[in-house]
Amino acid sequence: MMRMRELVFALDYEPGCNRVADALAEHPDARVRSLSLHATADRLWRVDHATGTPAALTAIEDAFLTSDYYADCLATEDCGATQTTRVLDRADDMLVLYSDWERTPACASVPHIAQDHLGDGVLFETRHEGRHYTWRLIHSGDGDVAAFFDELAAAVGERAQMEILRTADTTASMREANGTQSALSPEQEAALQAAVEHGYYESPREVDGGELAEHLDVPRSTLTYRLRRAEEQLAKQYVAGRHLTEEPPVSR
Structure with missing residues (x-):
């Protein structure tokens, strides 16, 4: 059986460097995740699902419709690409957007790199929360991951911090998702340990998120993301453990 590889990383954008990140940073409870993302050598199509307040969705829609977004183009100046973005569905707390981007030689993007x-x-699977833009890639494992990250880092430049969150066999990822195996990343462990040591989980809190992020020397959005993912994983592990230790019902 052919084994695929999973690669998860995040880009944490500086203010003013990504319109979608700026809009989400102004509305911390809003989220954008990809429903579908496809790319060829010269084009990219994606469908995104956003959730949030009406004000947040208006800001996100405006960011997507602005011509300098270009569906993940990493060019620092106007690259001459053409993009069409359409609203497929809209409700008070939900927005679905379709983007079709035709690139030029000056363009670069995560899918094309x-x-x-x-x-x-x-x-490709993406999730955008605040300035934290997480990418999950499933690939054959035959390519050059180091070269991918080198070119991506060069394309991103100083506009975002790049963090590798996971690289593993997809079989291991499936075991983890099913609760039979679980491990926090070193960054998540460090964030969780610092949160406990500095009283972040005390009631009332002895330190807020901004102070804890400053202590760890990371953006607040990065800290929030790491803690949320660590808490999610630990909660799932706890529930899975309880399920495995529960006695089966007595047959009558």
Whole structure:
């Protein structure tokens, strides 16, 4: 059986460097996740699902419709690309957007850099929370991951901090998702340990998120993301553990 590889990383954008990140940073409870994302050598299509307050959704829609967004183009100046963005569905707390981007030689994006170094058939999943933009890639494992990250870092430059969150066999990822195996990343462990040591989980809190982020020398959005993911994983592990230790019902 062919084994695929999972690659998870995040870009934490500086203010003013990504319109979507700026909009989400102003509305911390809003989220954007990809429902579908496809790329060829010269085009990119994606469908995104956003949740949040009506004000947040208006800001997100405006960011997507602004011409300098270009569906993940990493060019620092106007690259001459053409993009069409349409609203597919809208409600008070939900927004679905479709983007079609035709790139130029000056354009670069995560999917296109991935195609260059990881080969065809890469699957993409994204989640955008605040300035924290997380990418999950599933690839064959035959490509050059180091070269991918080198080119991506060069394309991103100083506009965002890049953090590798996970690289593993997809079989291991499935075991973790099913609760049979679980491990926090070193960054998540460090954030969780600092939160406990500095009284973040005390009631009342002895330190707030901003102070804890400053102590760890990371953006507050990065700290929030790491703690949320660590808490989610520990909660799932706890529930899975309880399920496994529960006695089966007595047959009558």
